[in-house]
Amino acid sequence: MVSDHEACTGCGVCALSCPVGFITMKESSEGFFYPEVDKGKCVGCGLCEEKCHLNHKVRFEEGKAYAVISRNKDELRSSSSGGVFSVLARKILDSGGIVVGCELQNGTYPRHVLIREAADLCRLRGSKYVESDLLPVLQELAEEIRSGRKILLSGTGCQIGAVKKLFGENDSITYVEILCHGVPSRSLFQSHNEFIEQKYDDKLTDIRFRCKENASWNTSYRFAYTFQSGRTATVPAYKDAYYMNFIKGNIMRPSCYRCAYAGNRRIGDITLGDYWGVENHHPELDANKGVSAVMVNSPAGERFFNECSEELTVIPTKIQYIQERVHALKAPIPRPSERDGIYARIEKIGYAAWNRQYSHSRLRRAEGVKAVMKTLLPDKLRVKAARVYHGKSGRD
């Protein structure tokens, strides 16, 4: 357990490690989970501190960087970036291994689960822009590790750090790290979902955060909802208070603003992200349906990545190129002043009122204009405009 409360990433490993079970994970008023110790009963064994990943950060040296696209067109379409995760995961499943990643349980609750069949891969596919509940799968994972089966474990840097610290270095696990600039709380996401259900007067059965149907990768920041009645709806990010405040970094877990895993030295054997701006460096690639930025950081990661390369289009690139537009590869996301008190304000006025305020805000108007320009501009002109804009600002 880390002594600095704000740095805690809420993995729950301290609670799991406590031999007397006197640490419980308690929800904060913002909906993030933190350990609470029953001090009167603590036996002072120190295991919770020893098992905390934040007390022992180990990272690889800067890895090799690639621009990568999956050759599987269907999977590429339903993935957030270049579809690399599905190719890596399928390789492990085909060899009798198991894969751990984030699904939306019942279409709305983000949690890590373990899958054994390629047919279940669709449950993990796609980014869920919310904190995933990691703790429940860890117990199950311990048994699988004992069985010696091959395991692919995917998650954000802090989740990989937590699992590595819990189980120690283990040759049977390949760690696939998902680049991340931060996560909002599950309870805020739940409020968002309840608001959507009320608005559509229907129960949500599935939510996708990145929808490439009738859109290019560049305009894929859109919610795609499926409801119990069978009805579907897509909503661009700029029209949604939750989505846009996530992109802007206004609603992240406090520890995300000081993420211990940001930077060019990574913790996963392989790191996956979006290769924004790829057209500036590799115009030969068809970026329309998504390109992954892949960092291969360890010898084991390199061996495994090579085994999968037949199913991928792989172009060597430079990590500096990716860093131009992916802030997480440089530093933690800066904490904006908008973050202060935002959860308390939403709680006070209610989610619907917050959403209404957003829909009349300058941010909404500005993002709306940007999004329309992106959709209307022909590809070549859009790339040129992006080059000018990002060349000047250097932002993601």
Ligand SMILES: Cc1cc2nc3c(=O)[nH]c(=O)nc-3n(C[C@H](O)[C@H](O)[C@H](O)COP(=O)(O)OP(=O)(O)OC[C@H]3O[C@@H](n4cnc5c(N)ncnc54)[C@H](O)[C@@H]3O)c2cc1C
């Ligand atoms: C919260 C979050 C923030 C991100 N921020 C950035 C960013 O700033 N820059 C950038 O380049 N890329 C970011 N990404 C990564 C990007 O969106 C893609 O997930 C990544 O490129 C993998 O894409 P893919 O096409 O290979 O596979 P996909 O099929 O799209 O990704 C599926 C993988 O993501 C994992 N995953 C999904 N949601 C979560 C979650 N909530 N927590 C942990 N693991 C999850 C699944 O377990 C699976 O391993 C972020 C992802 C998340 C979840």
